[in-house]
Amino acid sequence: MNDIWEALLKAVSLVLTLDTDLLEIVGLSLQLSLTAVGISLLIGLPLAALLALTKFPGRKILIVATNVFMGLPPVVVGLIVYVILSRSGPLGVLGLLFTPTAMVIAQVILVIPIVTAISRQVLEDYHQEYDELLTSLGVSKMRRISALLWDARFALTTAGLAGFGRAASEVGAVMIVGGNIDHLTRVMTTAIALESRKGDLVMALALGIVLITLALGINLAAYLITETAKRRYAA
Amino acid sequence: MSFSTKSIMPLTLENISYLAGHKKLLKNISCQFEAGNRYVILGPNGAGKSLLLRMCHGLIQPSEGQVRWHDTSRKDAAKYQAMVSQRTVMLRRSAYGNIDFALKARNIHKSARPDIIDRVIKRTGLGRVINEPARVLSLGEQQRLAIARAWALSPQVLFLDEPTASLDPPATHAIEELIQEISAEGTTVIMTSHDLGQSKRLATDAIFMFRGHLKEMAPAEQFFTQPTNDLAQAFINGELIWWQRRPDSDQAQATCTTLETEK
Numbered sequence: 001m002n003d004i005w006e007a008l009l010k011a012v013s014l015v016l017t018l019d020t021d022l023l024e025i026v027g028l029s030l031q032l033s034l035t036a037v038g039i040s041l042l043i044g045l046p047l048a049a050l051l052a053l054t055k056f057p058g059r060k061i062l063i064v065a066t067n068v069f070m071g072l073p074p075v076v077v078g079l080i081v082y083v084i085l086s087r088s089g090p091l092g093v094l095g096l097l098f099t100p101t102a103m104v105i106a107q108v109i110l111v112i113p114i115v116t117a118i119s120r121q122v123l124e125d126y127h128q129e130y131d132e133l134l135t136s137l138g139v140s141k142m143r144r145i146s147a148l149l150w151d152a153r154f155a156l157t158t159a160g161l162a163g164f165g166r167a168a169s170e171v172g173a174v175m176i177v178g179g180n181i182d183h184l185t186r187v188m189t190t191a192i193a194l195e196s197r198k199g200d201l202v203m204a205l206a207l208g209i210v211l212i213t214l215a216l217g218i219n220l221a222a223y224l225i226t227e228t229a230k231r232r233y234a235a
Numbered sequence: 236m237s238f239s240t241k242s243i244m245p246l247t248l249e250n251i252s253y254l255a256g257h258k259k260l261l262k263n264i265s266c267q268f269e270a271g272n273r274y275v276i277l278g279p280n281g282a283g284k285s286l287l288l289r290m291c292h293g294l295i296q297p298s299e300g301q302v303r304w305h306d307t308s309r310k311d312a313a314k315y316q317a318m319v320s321q322r323t324v325m326l327r328r329s330a331y332g333n334i335d336f337a338l339k340a341r342n343i344h345k346s347a348r349p350d351i352i353d354r355v356i357k358r359t360g361l362g363r364v365i366n367e368p369a370r371v372l373s374l375g376e377q378q379r380l381a382i383a384r385a386w387a388l389s390p391q392v393l394f395l396d397e398p399t400a401s402l403d404p405p406a407t408h409a410i411e412e413l414i415q416e417i418s419a420e421g422t423t424v425i426m427t428s429h430d431l432g433q434s435k436r437l438a439t440d441a442i443f444m445f446r447g448h449l450k451e452m453a454p455a456e457q458f459f460t461q462p463t464n465d466l467a468q469a470f471i472n473g474e475l476i477w478w479q480r481r482p483d484s485d486q487a488q489a490t491c492t493t494l495e496t497e498k
Contacts, residue, residue, distance in 0.1 A: 132294055133324040137340040137388075138313050147336065151327040233327040234370035 004201070011205035019206070026210050029187040032100055032174075033167035036107035037115075040163055043108075044115035045156070049145045051116070052123035063120065069113035074106075078173030081106045085177065098179040103187070106173040111163040118159035119152075126152050154229035161222045168214060243304045243312045243391055244270035244423055246291060251300030253286060253447075260286055261297070262447040270391075273414070273424040275434040275455075277470065278444035284427035285321065285396050287444065291425060292318050292394045314341065317385035318394040323377045325369035330361060330380050333369045337384045351387050359383040359413060375406030382413050393417055395426035399433065411437060431471065435459055443467040 014022055051063055083089050085097040085105075096102045126148050134144050149156065171189035178185035180194055188207045195204035246268040253261035261283050268274055268291075276284045289295050291302060293313050304312035326333050331352060338348045356365055359379045364372055369380060378398060385393055395414065399407040414437060418424050428434050434441060434455075441458035443451040443466070451464040462468045 129324060130326070132289075132320060133326075134340075135294055136292065136316075136318045136320075137337050139340045143340065147326070229327075233368045 007201040007205055010202045011209060014202065014206040015209055022203070022206055022210070024183065025186055025188055025191050025207065028100070028185075029168060029189075032103050032187060033107065033164055036104050036111055036167045037160055037164045039104070039108050040111040040115045041160055044112050044159075044163075045119055045149065047112075048116045048119035048123055049149065051120045052127055053141075053145060053148070066113045066117040066120065070117050072110060072113065073172070074110055074170045075172035075176065077109050078106055078176030081109065081173065081177045097177065098181060098185060100178070100185055102177040103174045103185060106177045107167040107170065110170060110173060111167050114166055115159050115163045118162060119156055122152050122155040122159065123148050126155075154225050154233075157225050158222045161218050161225075165215060165218045168218075169211065241307070242270060243307045243315045244268065245305055246392070247301075247303045247305075248291070249301040249303060251290065251297040251302065253283075253290060253295065254298040260447050261290070263300075264449045265300075266442070266449060266452050268392075268423065268425060270423050271418075271421055273418050273437055273439045274426070274442060275438035275440070276425070276427045276442045276444060277429065277431070277434055277467075278450075279429065279470070281446070282444040283447045284429075284444055287449075288318075288394050288396050288425065288427050292316055294318075315391040316394065317388045317390035317392075319378070319381045319385050319396065319398055321397040321400050323374075323381040325372075325377055325380070327370060328368070329366050330369050330372065331356075331365050333380060334384045334387050338387055341388055355383040355387045358416065359386070360409070375402050375409065378402060378406070378410055379413065382410065382417075386413075386417055390422055392423045392425060395424065397427055397429070399428075399430070407433070431473070443470065445470075 047066075051059060051066075081102065082097065084091050085094070085102055086092055087097075096105070127144075130148065130151075134147070139147065169189065171193055174185075174187055175190045175193065178187070178190065180186050180190040186194075188211050192204045192207050192211070195201070195207070248264055248266050250263050250265050251261060252259055252263055264287065276287060278284050286295070290297055293302070293309055293316075302309065307315075326336055328336065334352045334355065335348055338351060339345075343351065356362055359382060361376065361379055361383060364376060369377065372380060382395075382398070393414075398414070399410050402410065411433065414424060414426070424437075426437070428437075438455040438458075441451075441453060441455050442449060443458070443462070443464060445466050451458065451462055451467045453462070458467070459471060462471060
Protein backbone atom coordinates (compact mmCIF):
# COMPACT_ATOMS: atom_id res chain seq x y z
CA MET A 1 0.00 0.00 0.00
CA ASN A 2 2.86 2.31 0.85
CA ASP A 3 4.40 1.65 -2.54
CA ILE A 4 1.25 2.82 -4.25
CA TRP A 5 1.14 6.01 -2.19
CA GLU A 6 4.76 6.66 -2.97
CA ALA A 7 4.11 6.11 -6.68
CA LEU A 8 1.13 8.40 -6.57
CA LEU A 9 3.12 11.18 -4.90
CA LYS A 10 5.89 10.83 -7.46
CA ALA A 11 3.31 10.88 -10.21
CA VAL A 12 1.85 14.11 -8.91
CA SER A 13 5.30 15.66 -8.77
CA LEU A 14 5.96 14.50 -12.38
CA VAL A 15 2.83 16.34 -13.44
CA LEU A 16 3.62 19.43 -11.39
CA THR A 17 7.23 19.66 -12.56
CA LEU A 18 6.15 19.23 -16.16
CA ASP A 19 8.40 16.25 -16.86
CA THR A 20 9.61 16.31 -20.49
CA ASP A 21 8.77 12.67 -21.27
CA LEU A 22 5.32 13.20 -19.85
CA LEU A 23 4.80 16.42 -21.80
CA GLU A 24 5.91 14.77 -25.04
CA ILE A 25 3.36 11.99 -24.66
CA VAL A 26 0.56 14.32 -23.58
CA GLY A 27 1.41 16.71 -26.42
CA LEU A 28 1.26 13.99 -29.05
CA SER A 29 -2.03 12.72 -27.61
CA LEU A 30 -3.62 16.13 -27.79
CA GLN A 31 -2.24 16.82 -31.25
CA LEU A 32 -3.55 13.55 -32.71
CA SER A 33 -6.93 13.72 -31.00
CA LEU A 34 -7.53 17.35 -31.98
CA THR A 35 -6.56 16.61 -35.58
CA ALA A 36 -8.90 13.62 -35.62
CA VAL A 37 -11.77 15.69 -34.20
CA GLY A 38 -11.11 18.50 -36.68
CA ILE A 39 -11.23 16.14 -39.65
CA SER A 40 -14.29 14.38 -38.21
CA LEU A 41 -16.12 17.70 -37.87
CA LEU A 42 -15.27 18.64 -41.45
CA ILE A 43 -16.80 15.38 -42.67
CA GLY A 44 -19.42 14.82 -39.96
CA LEU A 45 -21.11 18.25 -39.86
CA PRO A 46 -22.00 18.46 -43.58
CA LEU A 47 -23.10 14.83 -43.44
CA ALA A 48 -25.25 15.59 -40.39
CA ALA A 49 -26.77 18.63 -42.13
CA LEU A 50 -27.50 16.51 -45.20
CA LEU A 51 -29.18 13.82 -43.09
CA ALA A 52 -31.13 16.34 -41.03
CA LEU A 53 -32.38 18.61 -43.79
CA THR A 54 -32.82 16.54 -46.91
CA LYS A 55 -34.75 13.48 -47.91
CA PHE A 56 -33.10 10.96 -50.20
CA PRO A 57 -33.26 7.21 -50.69
CA GLY A 58 -31.11 5.45 -48.12
CA ARG A 59 -31.29 8.31 -45.61
CA LYS A 60 -32.88 6.18 -42.90
CA ILE A 61 -30.26 3.48 -43.38
CA LEU A 62 -27.46 6.05 -43.05
CA ILE A 63 -29.02 7.41 -39.86
CA VAL A 64 -29.25 3.94 -38.36
CA ALA A 65 -25.68 3.28 -39.52
CA THR A 66 -24.27 6.36 -37.78
CA ASN A 67 -26.08 5.42 -34.60
CA VAL A 68 -24.84 1.84 -34.75
CA PHE A 69 -21.27 2.88 -35.59
CA MET A 70 -21.14 4.99 -32.43
CA GLY A 71 -20.64 1.70 -30.65
CA LEU A 72 -17.87 0.36 -32.91
CA PRO A 73 -15.35 -1.62 -30.86
CA PRO A 74 -12.05 0.34 -31.16
CA VAL A 75 -9.96 -2.83 -31.30
CA VAL A 76 -11.83 -4.01 -34.37
CA VAL A 77 -11.49 -0.59 -36.04
CA GLY A 78 -7.77 -0.79 -35.27
CA LEU A 79 -7.59 -4.25 -36.78
CA ILE A 80 -9.39 -3.18 -39.98
CA VAL A 81 -7.19 -0.10 -40.44
CA TYR A 82 -4.16 -2.31 -39.70
CA VAL A 83 -5.14 -4.79 -42.40
CA ILE A 84 -5.76 -2.03 -44.93
CA LEU A 85 -2.51 -0.19 -44.19
CA SER A 86 -0.24 -3.22 -43.72
CA ARG A 87 2.38 -3.96 -46.37
CA SER A 88 0.20 -6.51 -48.13
CA GLY A 89 -2.98 -4.50 -47.69
CA PRO A 90 -4.70 -2.35 -50.35
CA LEU A 91 -3.09 0.88 -49.08
CA GLY A 92 0.18 -0.75 -47.99
CA VAL A 93 2.21 1.21 -50.55
CA LEU A 94 1.55 4.40 -48.63
CA GLY A 95 3.69 3.09 -45.77
CA LEU A 96 1.44 4.63 -43.16
CA LEU A 97 1.32 1.79 -40.66
CA PHE A 98 2.89 2.64 -37.28
CA THR A 99 2.80 6.38 -37.99
CA PRO A 100 0.77 9.13 -36.28
CA THR A 101 -1.22 9.44 -39.54
CA ALA A 102 -2.46 5.87 -39.18
CA MET A 103 -3.57 6.68 -35.62
CA VAL A 104 -5.47 9.74 -36.81
CA ILE A 105 -7.19 7.65 -39.48
CA ALA A 106 -8.34 5.11 -36.88
CA GLN A 107 -9.53 7.87 -34.55
CA VAL A 108 -11.41 9.63 -37.35
CA ILE A 109 -13.30 6.41 -38.08
CA LEU A 110 -14.23 6.18 -34.41
CA VAL A 111 -15.18 9.85 -34.00
CA ILE A 112 -17.15 10.54 -37.21
CA PRO A 113 -20.19 8.46 -36.15
CA ILE A 114 -20.32 10.24 -32.77
CA VAL A 115 -20.05 13.73 -34.24
CA THR A 116 -22.50 12.91 -37.04
CA ALA A 117 -25.15 11.23 -34.91
CA ILE A 118 -25.20 13.91 -32.21
CA SER A 119 -25.10 16.79 -34.71
CA ARG A 120 -27.82 15.26 -36.86
CA GLN A 121 -30.15 14.99 -33.90
CA VAL A 122 -29.41 18.58 -32.86
CA LEU A 123 -29.85 19.99 -36.38
CA GLU A 124 -33.01 17.99 -36.95
CA ASP A 125 -34.59 19.34 -33.75
CA TYR A 126 -33.61 22.91 -34.58
CA HIS A 127 -34.81 22.55 -38.15
CA GLN A 128 -38.15 21.21 -37.04
CA GLU A 129 -38.59 24.32 -34.94
CA TYR A 130 -37.34 26.78 -37.58
CA ASP A 131 -38.76 25.16 -40.72
CA GLU A 132 -41.96 27.17 -41.15
CA LEU A 133 -40.25 30.46 -40.31
CA LEU A 134 -37.43 29.81 -42.77
CA THR A 135 -39.89 28.73 -45.47
CA SER A 136 -42.04 31.80 -44.83
CA LEU A 137 -38.99 34.05 -45.15
CA GLY A 138 -37.96 32.26 -48.35
CA VAL A 139 -34.52 31.29 -47.02
CA SER A 140 -32.39 29.46 -49.58
CA LYS A 141 -31.08 25.96 -48.87
CA MET A 142 -27.45 27.00 -48.31
CA ARG A 143 -28.41 29.89 -46.05
CA ARG A 144 -30.74 27.56 -44.17
CA ILE A 145 -27.86 25.21 -43.39
CA SER A 146 -25.50 28.00 -42.34
CA ALA A 147 -28.19 29.57 -40.15
CA LEU A 148 -28.87 26.25 -38.43
CA LEU A 149 -25.16 25.57 -37.90
CA TRP A 150 -24.71 29.03 -36.41
CA ASP A 151 -27.73 28.86 -34.13
CA ALA A 152 -26.80 25.37 -32.99
CA ARG A 153 -23.14 26.20 -32.43
CA PHE A 154 -23.23 25.56 -28.69
CA ALA A 155 -24.94 22.21 -29.00
CA LEU A 156 -22.57 21.27 -31.83
CA THR A 157 -19.54 22.15 -29.72
CA THR A 158 -20.77 19.55 -27.25
CA ALA A 159 -20.77 17.02 -30.10
CA GLY A 160 -17.15 17.93 -30.86
CA LEU A 161 -16.19 17.52 -27.20
CA ALA A 162 -17.84 14.11 -27.06
CA GLY A 163 -15.79 13.13 -30.11
CA PHE A 164 -12.61 14.45 -28.52
CA GLY A 165 -13.32 12.46 -25.37
CA ARG A 166 -13.63 9.30 -27.42
CA ALA A 167 -10.44 9.97 -29.38
CA ALA A 168 -8.29 10.89 -26.38
CA SER A 169 -9.35 8.02 -24.13
CA GLU A 170 -9.35 5.22 -26.68
CA VAL A 171 -6.52 2.69 -26.51
CA GLY A 172 -7.27 -0.39 -28.62
CA ALA A 173 -7.19 1.11 -32.10
CA VAL A 174 -4.19 3.41 -31.70
CA MET A 175 -2.21 0.62 -30.06
CA ILE A 176 -2.68 -1.66 -33.07
CA VAL A 177 -2.11 0.87 -35.86
CA GLY A 178 0.41 3.07 -34.03
CA GLY A 179 2.48 0.38 -32.37
CA ASN A 180 3.23 2.46 -29.25
CA ILE A 181 6.70 3.45 -30.52
CA ASP A 182 8.61 5.67 -28.09
CA HIS A 183 8.96 9.29 -29.25
CA LEU A 184 6.89 8.54 -32.35
CA THR A 185 3.49 6.99 -31.73
CA ARG A 186 3.32 6.71 -27.95
CA VAL A 187 0.25 8.45 -26.60
CA MET A 188 -1.25 8.62 -23.10
CA THR A 189 -3.45 5.55 -23.29
CA THR A 190 -0.88 3.28 -24.91
CA ALA A 191 1.83 4.50 -22.54
CA ILE A 192 -0.38 3.74 -19.52
CA ALA A 193 -1.01 0.24 -20.85
CA LEU A 194 2.71 -0.34 -21.38
CA GLU A 195 4.04 1.22 -18.17
CA SER A 196 1.55 -0.56 -15.92
CA ARG A 197 2.45 -3.86 -17.51
CA LYS A 198 6.13 -3.05 -16.96
CA GLY A 199 5.36 -2.22 -13.33
CA ASP A 200 6.41 1.41 -13.70
CA LEU A 201 3.43 2.78 -11.85
CA VAL A 202 4.83 6.29 -11.47
CA MET A 203 4.64 7.18 -15.16
CA ALA A 204 1.37 5.28 -15.61
CA LEU A 205 -0.28 7.08 -12.72
CA ALA A 206 1.05 10.46 -13.82
CA LEU A 207 -0.45 9.95 -17.28
CA GLY A 208 -3.61 8.65 -15.64
CA ILE A 209 -3.93 11.87 -13.65
CA VAL A 210 -3.57 13.97 -16.80
CA LEU A 211 -6.07 11.82 -18.71
CA ILE A 212 -8.65 11.93 -15.93
CA THR A 213 -8.23 15.70 -15.59
CA LEU A 214 -8.69 16.02 -19.32
CA ALA A 215 -11.83 13.85 -19.32
CA LEU A 216 -13.34 15.73 -16.38
CA GLY A 217 -12.37 19.04 -18.02
CA ILE A 218 -14.15 18.08 -21.23
CA ASN A 219 -17.34 17.20 -19.40
CA LEU A 220 -17.14 20.36 -17.35
CA ALA A 221 -16.64 22.41 -20.52
CA ALA A 222 -19.62 20.73 -22.18
CA TYR A 223 -21.74 21.46 -19.13
CA LEU A 224 -20.65 25.10 -18.95
CA ILE A 225 -21.25 25.65 -22.66
CA THR A 226 -24.75 24.23 -22.42
CA GLU A 227 -25.52 26.34 -19.36
CA THR A 228 -24.17 29.51 -20.98
CA ALA A 229 -26.21 28.87 -24.11
CA LYS A 230 -29.33 28.33 -22.01
CA ARG A 231 -28.78 31.49 -20.03
CA ARG A 232 -27.84 33.67 -22.98
CA TYR A 233 -30.08 32.42 -25.72
CA ALA A 234 -32.62 30.26 -23.94
CA ALA A 235 -31.37 27.68 -26.40
CA MET B 236 -42.53 51.68 -46.19
CA SER B 237 -42.32 51.53 -49.92
CA PHE B 238 -43.99 48.94 -52.05
CA SER B 239 -42.85 47.81 -55.41
CA THR B 240 -45.27 48.89 -58.11
CA LYS B 241 -46.32 45.33 -58.87
CA SER B 242 -49.36 44.19 -56.91
CA ILE B 243 -49.86 40.52 -56.15
CA MET B 244 -53.45 41.09 -55.01
CA PRO B 245 -56.18 39.98 -55.30
CA LEU B 246 -55.60 36.48 -53.96
CA THR B 247 -58.01 33.92 -55.32
CA LEU B 248 -58.73 30.46 -53.93
CA GLU B 249 -60.27 28.21 -56.54
CA ASN B 250 -62.16 25.27 -55.11
CA ILE B 251 -59.32 24.18 -52.82
CA SER B 252 -59.36 21.11 -50.60
CA TYR B 253 -56.75 19.73 -48.28
CA LEU B 254 -56.38 16.10 -47.38
CA ALA B 255 -54.37 14.76 -44.47
CA GLY B 256 -54.31 11.02 -44.95
CA HIS B 257 -57.93 10.17 -45.69
CA LYS B 258 -59.30 13.10 -43.75
CA LYS B 259 -60.45 16.12 -45.68
CA LEU B 260 -59.58 19.09 -43.51
CA LEU B 261 -60.46 21.84 -46.00
CA LYS B 262 -63.42 21.29 -48.25
CA ASN B 263 -63.98 22.98 -51.63
CA ILE B 264 -63.21 26.52 -50.61
CA SER B 265 -63.48 29.30 -53.19
CA CYS B 266 -63.11 32.95 -52.38
CA GLN B 267 -61.19 36.09 -53.16
CA PHE B 268 -59.15 38.46 -51.00
CA GLU B 269 -58.91 42.08 -52.17
CA ALA B 270 -56.01 44.44 -51.57
CA GLY B 271 -55.95 46.66 -48.48
CA ASN B 272 -58.62 44.92 -46.42
CA ARG B 273 -58.33 43.31 -43.01
CA TYR B 274 -59.75 39.81 -43.14
CA VAL B 275 -60.44 37.90 -39.96
CA ILE B 276 -61.03 34.19 -40.28
CA LEU B 277 -63.31 33.04 -37.48
CA GLY B 278 -64.50 29.69 -36.28
CA PRO B 279 -64.19 27.13 -33.50
CA ASN B 280 -61.05 25.08 -32.90
CA GLY B 281 -60.41 22.58 -35.67
CA ALA B 282 -62.44 24.51 -38.22
CA GLY B 283 -59.40 24.78 -40.50
CA LYS B 284 -58.58 28.47 -39.94
CA SER B 285 -54.85 28.04 -39.51
CA LEU B 286 -54.69 25.52 -42.34
CA LEU B 287 -56.39 27.97 -44.69
CA LEU B 288 -53.99 30.72 -43.66
CA ARG B 289 -50.93 28.54 -44.12
CA MET B 290 -52.21 27.39 -47.48
CA CYS B 291 -52.68 30.99 -48.66
CA HIS B 292 -49.11 31.72 -47.56
CA GLY B 293 -47.78 28.69 -49.40
CA LEU B 294 -46.54 26.72 -46.39
CA ILE B 295 -48.75 23.81 -47.43
CA GLN B 296 -50.04 22.88 -50.87
CA PRO B 297 -53.71 22.24 -51.62
CA SER B 298 -54.63 18.65 -52.47
CA GLU B 299 -57.16 19.95 -54.97
CA GLY B 300 -57.82 23.36 -56.44
CA GLN B 301 -55.59 26.37 -56.84
CA VAL B 302 -54.24 29.30 -54.88
CA ARG B 303 -53.77 32.13 -57.34
CA TRP B 304 -52.09 35.51 -56.99
CA HIS B 305 -52.76 38.30 -59.43
CA ASP B 306 -50.43 38.06 -62.39
CA THR B 307 -47.71 36.43 -60.25
CA SER B 308 -46.41 32.92 -59.77
CA ARG B 309 -46.69 31.51 -56.25
CA LYS B 310 -42.92 31.58 -55.93
CA ASP B 311 -42.64 35.25 -56.85
CA ALA B 312 -45.65 36.17 -54.74
CA ALA B 313 -43.97 34.68 -51.67
CA LYS B 314 -41.47 37.54 -51.67
CA TYR B 315 -44.26 40.02 -51.01
CA GLN B 316 -45.76 38.19 -48.06
CA ALA B 317 -44.93 37.74 -44.41
CA MET B 318 -46.40 35.63 -41.64
CA VAL B 319 -46.58 35.74 -37.87
CA SER B 320 -47.45 32.38 -36.41
CA GLN B 321 -49.38 31.50 -33.31
CA ARG B 322 -46.35 30.23 -31.44
CA THR B 323 -43.60 32.68 -32.29
CA VAL B 324 -40.38 31.12 -33.48
CA MET B 325 -37.35 33.18 -32.52
CA LEU B 326 -33.88 32.43 -33.79
CA ARG B 327 -31.20 32.06 -31.13
CA ARG B 328 -29.96 35.57 -31.76
CA SER B 329 -30.62 39.05 -30.48
CA ALA B 330 -33.86 40.86 -31.29
CA TYR B 331 -31.87 42.90 -33.79
CA GLY B 332 -30.30 39.75 -35.26
CA ASN B 333 -33.73 38.23 -35.82
CA ILE B 334 -34.94 41.14 -37.94
CA ASP B 335 -31.59 41.39 -39.72
CA PHE B 336 -31.79 37.72 -40.65
CA ALA B 337 -35.25 38.15 -42.18
CA LEU B 338 -34.07 41.10 -44.26
CA LYS B 339 -31.00 39.19 -45.39
CA ALA B 340 -33.22 36.28 -46.44
CA ARG B 341 -35.10 38.69 -48.71
CA ASN B 342 -31.80 39.94 -50.15
CA ILE B 343 -32.05 43.43 -48.71
CA HIS B 344 -28.62 45.00 -48.97
CA LYS B 345 -26.55 45.21 -45.80
CA SER B 346 -26.34 49.01 -45.95
CA ALA B 347 -30.13 49.38 -46.10
CA ARG B 348 -30.92 47.09 -43.19
CA PRO B 349 -30.03 49.22 -40.13
CA ASP B 350 -32.47 51.99 -41.10
CA ILE B 351 -35.31 49.55 -41.69
CA ILE B 352 -34.62 47.73 -38.41
CA ASP B 353 -34.38 51.01 -36.53
CA ARG B 354 -37.75 52.11 -37.86
CA VAL B 355 -39.69 48.94 -37.04
CA ILE B 356 -38.01 48.67 -33.64
CA LYS B 357 -39.13 52.19 -32.79
CA ARG B 358 -42.67 51.63 -34.01
CA THR B 359 -43.04 48.41 -32.07
CA GLY B 360 -41.51 49.96 -28.95
CA LEU B 361 -38.75 47.40 -28.64
CA GLY B 362 -35.84 49.86 -28.39
CA ARG B 363 -35.08 48.81 -24.82
CA VAL B 364 -34.58 45.15 -25.69
CA ILE B 365 -33.02 45.44 -29.14
CA ASN B 366 -29.76 43.77 -28.11
CA GLU B 367 -31.32 41.18 -25.82
CA PRO B 368 -31.46 37.55 -26.94
CA ALA B 369 -34.88 37.19 -28.57
CA ARG B 370 -35.79 33.98 -26.77
CA VAL B 371 -35.49 35.45 -23.28
CA LEU B 372 -37.99 38.25 -24.02
CA SER B 373 -41.48 38.06 -22.55
CA LEU B 374 -44.23 36.48 -24.66
CA GLY B 375 -45.71 39.88 -25.43
CA GLU B 376 -42.33 41.26 -26.49
CA GLN B 377 -41.61 38.20 -28.60
CA GLN B 378 -44.92 38.63 -30.39
CA ARG B 379 -44.20 42.31 -31.03
CA LEU B 380 -40.76 41.31 -32.30
CA ALA B 381 -42.36 38.75 -34.60
CA ILE B 382 -44.56 41.50 -35.99
CA ALA B 383 -41.59 43.86 -36.30
CA ARG B 384 -39.71 41.15 -38.18
CA ALA B 385 -42.62 40.72 -40.59
CA TRP B 386 -43.20 44.46 -40.89
CA ALA B 387 -39.55 45.08 -41.80
CA LEU B 388 -40.16 43.10 -44.98
CA SER B 389 -42.79 45.63 -46.12
CA PRO B 390 -45.14 42.85 -47.17
CA GLN B 391 -48.11 43.44 -49.42
CA VAL B 392 -49.93 40.78 -47.47
CA LEU B 393 -49.42 39.99 -43.79
CA PHE B 394 -50.74 36.69 -42.44
CA LEU B 395 -51.29 36.45 -38.69
CA ASP B 396 -52.25 33.19 -37.02
CA GLU B 397 -53.98 33.91 -33.70
CA PRO B 398 -51.49 36.69 -32.97
CA THR B 399 -52.76 37.32 -29.45
CA ALA B 400 -53.73 33.79 -28.43
CA SER B 401 -51.59 33.63 -25.29
CA LEU B 402 -51.31 37.32 -24.39
CA ASP B 403 -52.86 39.38 -21.60
CA PRO B 404 -55.11 42.38 -22.40
CA PRO B 405 -52.41 45.11 -22.47
CA ALA B 406 -50.15 43.02 -24.72
CA THR B 407 -53.15 42.16 -26.90
CA HIS B 408 -54.00 45.83 -27.19
CA ALA B 409 -50.44 46.65 -28.27
CA ILE B 410 -50.53 43.97 -30.97
CA GLU B 411 -53.93 45.13 -32.25
CA GLU B 412 -52.65 48.68 -32.56
CA LEU B 413 -49.68 47.46 -34.57
CA ILE B 414 -51.95 45.51 -36.89
CA GLN B 415 -54.03 48.66 -37.46
CA GLU B 416 -50.88 50.65 -38.23
CA ILE B 417 -49.54 48.09 -40.68
CA SER B 418 -52.94 47.97 -42.36
CA ALA B 419 -53.02 51.77 -42.59
CA GLU B 420 -49.90 51.58 -44.74
CA GLY B 421 -51.83 49.62 -47.33
CA THR B 422 -50.82 46.10 -46.32
CA THR B 423 -53.57 43.52 -46.69
CA VAL B 424 -54.06 41.73 -43.40
CA ILE B 425 -55.38 38.17 -43.27
CA MET B 426 -55.59 36.76 -39.77
CA THR B 427 -57.26 34.03 -37.76
CA SER B 428 -58.89 34.57 -34.43
CA HIS B 429 -61.36 32.88 -32.16
CA ASP B 430 -61.80 36.07 -30.18
CA LEU B 431 -65.05 37.68 -31.23
CA GLY B 432 -64.27 41.03 -29.62
CA GLN B 433 -60.95 41.24 -31.39
CA SER B 434 -62.54 40.33 -34.70
CA LYS B 435 -65.10 43.11 -34.30
CA ARG B 436 -62.34 45.60 -33.50
CA LEU B 437 -60.07 44.65 -36.37
CA ALA B 438 -61.97 43.15 -39.27
CA THR B 439 -63.13 44.97 -42.36
CA ASP B 440 -64.20 41.55 -43.62
CA ALA B 441 -65.07 38.38 -41.77
CA ILE B 442 -64.80 34.78 -42.85
CA PHE B 443 -66.54 32.08 -40.89
CA MET B 444 -65.29 28.52 -41.06
CA PHE B 445 -66.74 25.34 -39.65
CA ARG B 446 -65.35 21.83 -40.01
CA GLY B 447 -63.28 22.66 -43.07
CA HIS B 448 -66.05 24.53 -44.85
CA LEU B 449 -66.07 28.22 -45.56
CA LYS B 450 -69.58 29.01 -44.34
CA GLU B 451 -69.72 32.74 -44.82
CA MET B 452 -67.58 35.59 -46.09
CA ALA B 453 -68.94 39.08 -45.74
CA PRO B 454 -68.06 42.67 -44.86
CA ALA B 455 -67.59 42.85 -41.09
CA GLU B 456 -70.52 45.12 -40.40
CA GLN B 457 -72.92 42.87 -42.23
CA PHE B 458 -71.42 39.70 -40.77
CA PHE B 459 -71.58 40.80 -37.16
CA THR B 460 -75.10 42.26 -37.34
CA GLN B 461 -76.93 39.87 -39.64
CA PRO B 462 -74.95 36.76 -40.61
CA THR B 463 -76.78 34.63 -43.13
CA ASN B 464 -75.35 31.31 -42.00
CA ASP B 465 -77.08 29.84 -38.98
CA LEU B 466 -73.84 28.44 -37.54
CA ALA B 467 -72.18 31.84 -37.88
CA GLN B 468 -75.18 33.33 -36.12
CA ALA B 469 -74.84 30.87 -33.28
CA PHE B 470 -71.10 31.53 -33.08
CA ILE B 471 -71.61 35.27 -32.85
CA ASN B 472 -74.21 34.72 -30.12
CA GLY B 473 -71.61 32.76 -28.19
CA GLU B 474 -73.34 29.40 -28.38
CA LEU B 475 -71.36 26.18 -28.25
CA ILE B 476 -72.11 25.36 -31.86
CA TRP B 477 -69.75 22.45 -32.23
CA TRP B 478 -72.01 20.28 -30.10
CA GLN B 479 -75.11 21.06 -32.05
CA ARG B 480 -74.53 19.45 -35.40
CA ARG B 481 -73.34 16.09 -36.55
CA PRO B 482 -70.74 16.03 -39.32
CA ASP B 483 -73.06 14.18 -41.74
CA SER B 484 -75.65 16.92 -41.60
CA ASP B 485 -73.00 19.44 -42.46
CA GLN B 486 -72.63 19.11 -46.18
CA ALA B 487 -73.83 22.52 -47.24
CA GLN B 488 -71.78 24.11 -50.00
CA ALA B 489 -69.39 26.81 -48.84
CA THR B 490 -70.66 30.24 -49.48
CA CYS B 491 -68.69 33.20 -50.59
CA THR B 492 -70.15 36.61 -51.01
CA THR B 493 -68.47 39.05 -53.31
CA LEU B 494 -66.64 41.69 -51.45
CA GLU B 495 -67.29 45.33 -51.80
CA THR B 496 -65.77 47.18 -48.93
CA GLU B 497 -66.01 50.89 -48.49
CA LYS B 498 -62.31 51.57 -48.02
